[in-house]
Amino acid sequence: MSDRLRRVPVVAGWVAAVALLAVAPLYVDAFWLQAGLVTIAAAVGAVGLTLLVGAAGQLSFAHAFFLAVGAYGYAYLSGRSSSGTTVGLGVPPVLGAVGAVAVAGALGLAFSPVASRLRGIYLGVASLSLVFVGQHLLQNLTSVTGGFNGRPTPAFTVAGFDFTGTEPELTIAGVPFGAVERLWYLSLLALAGACLLARNLLRGRAGRAWRMIRDSEVAAAVMGVDVRRGKASAFVLSSMFAGAAGVLSALALDRVVPDYFGLLLSIEFLAMIVIGGLGSVAGAVTGAVFVTALPLVLARYSGVLPLVADAGSGGVDASVLARFCYGAAVVLVILVQPDGLAGLGRRIRSRLRRTTPPPPQSGPDACPAGVLQETP
Amino acid sequence: MSALRVDGVTVRFGALVALDAVSFTVEPGTVHAVIGPNGAGKSTCLNVLSGVYRPHAGSVYLGDRELTRLRPHHIARLGIARTFQNIELSGTQTVEDNLLLGRHHLMRAGLVATALGLPSVSREERRHRARVREITDFLGLSAAIDRPAALLPYGLRKRLEVARALALEPRVLLLDEPVAGMDTAETAEMAAAILAVRAELDVTVLLVEHDMGLVTRIADRVTVLDFGRRIFDGSPEAMTSDPDVVAAYLGGAPPSDSPRAVSPSALLGGAPEGEK
DSSP states (O other): OHHHHHHHHHHHHHHHHHHHHHHHHHHSOHHHHHHHHHHHHHHHHHHHHIIIIIISOOOOSTHHHHHHHHHHHHHHHHOOOOTTSOOOOOOOHHHHHHHHHHHHHHHHHHHHHHHTTOOTHHHHHHHHHHHHHHHHHHHHOHHHHOGGGOEEOOOOEETTEETTSOSSOOEETTEEOOHHHHHHHHHHHHHHHHHHHHHHHHHSHHHHHHHHHHHOHHHHHHTTOOHHHHHHHHHHHHHHHHHHHHHHHHHHHSEEOGGGGSHHHHHHHHHHHHHHOTTOHHHHHHHHHHHHHHHHHHHHTTTTSTTOBOTTSSSOBHHHHHHHHHHHHHHHHHHHOTTHHHHHHHHHHHHHHOSSOOOOSSOSSSOTTOOOOOOO | OOOEEEEEEEEEETTEEEEEEEEEEEOTTOEEEEEOSTTSSHHHHHHHHTTSSOOSEEEEEETTEEOTTSOHHHHHHTTEEEOOSSOOOOTTSBHHHHHHHHTGGGOOOOHHHHHHTOHHHHHHHHHHHHHHHHHHHHTTOGGGTTSBGGGSOHHHHHHHHHHHHHHTOOSEEEEESTTTTOOHHHHHHHHHHHHHHHHHHOOEEEEEOSOHHHHHHHOSEEEEEETTEEEEEEOHHHHHTOHHHHHHHHTSOOOTTOTTOOOHHHHTTSOOTTOO
């Protein structure tokens, strides 16, 4: 019973957070909702990457590639052919989105013979190739990708309800619900689903096997874990989360362009999960908020912030400053708080409860990045 | 129950012959010890048995089943579990999760079912958690069940390794120096635990060990390796008076009239005292 009582503040916190996010479109202006959409899309991708890098200990730079597969996959499957430039299959948007995720998973599976045989940094290097191959294809496979200028994101319509437009007209509490407001709920739903799936995986049989593979491949193997299969499953699942994040990004940005899916995006994803705390779902979401929202916030207030120049004027602009900030945050986290913001949260909670000892920060068997699983 | 048979196994690392046509048989239901000086090939032997190394020649059989070409997780599923000399636990995971990992091959939950949190998955988790409780009770780890493995003291981590191997419900348990670095009291506890495992869980035990006292106390049969060759195979009592074994541990047979001649059994860690 006391256990249940102790959960009350946690549950209350969740209820409050969900309520706040649910009413946000009524009070927050479109700029912030738009920033939120991009952030939510990033959070879905970060949750997927933390399964692979945080839990299974496999470094991957290919995340941007799989996001591109999801984004372009959706645009290709559900888009319409426009005369002479791009082709599209015009399948219903829901099927197009699911198909894009499936294609990302299938490509992850196709790469898994490599992903399941390499470990850590070696997979990181091998996965770089996917980003470059991806960039080449995005620029040159113009009938599918639209080349340098990309292609527009097809509307997301379910049973006549347009999530990316104003059809049918909808006004709630005096606020007209346009594309941003509608997408907000759709994206939140997707994020909640992604977090739930990832949490279940991490707490279950698969998560235990991934963490054992990360800590000792030999031990995992002699305990009956098929190591290659475990690494492959983490890679495929993380690709599918990236695919879903790609679809959400495409919807949020209204247009898919190749520049967005470069190596820098992969590195930003790695920064997210390190800042948030490797292997933690809540950490991945927090890290995504930090890394994605920071440049947008800085750009918004660049007029009042000292030292921030307008973009393109030659000085330090908002996106560069944001990169400095999260670069510094990564260094700080690794030096001071190896299990990231999630670890900080756990420590505060356990201090409040004074029941369980704080998780190890270092020690002979603790891994360098302090990758504790989610505390149940 | 079937015997574990090692037949002419040879392992080379470059020019170094780590195991040279080694053969022995571990009879079901016994405690069998493999001993030898440093570099004799004891750990290599365990690595071959558990599938971590593939021998250049020779075979390993469990009953009629050949293990030599199988990958480690297949061998684990056939009922051979092992511990490591240098503890290989998942340090950030709790004792319970480490033990549940040992039950990985007994569980069926697939990725989709786990991700969706189906009721069958939670039922399975509950069932296996109950069995993990029994194992921690059996080995005295219950008080630590929710602690991360890395935070346990050395002796408990050693015992957790044994517990995790038992969680696989093995037919054969391979122990790589289970009492290395332990004091007398901890060694006695571990010896009792090993004998209890054999008696109550009906598990065959193959033990690689330096501690001669432990070997003579609990082993039914001993194989002695030296520079990768088998130099003795027989009862612990016979071992302590075997000239080859004494020579291996002394680096040469002492002349019997030498004033420094010591009784072999004293050198080998105390008289066997004829316990069995």
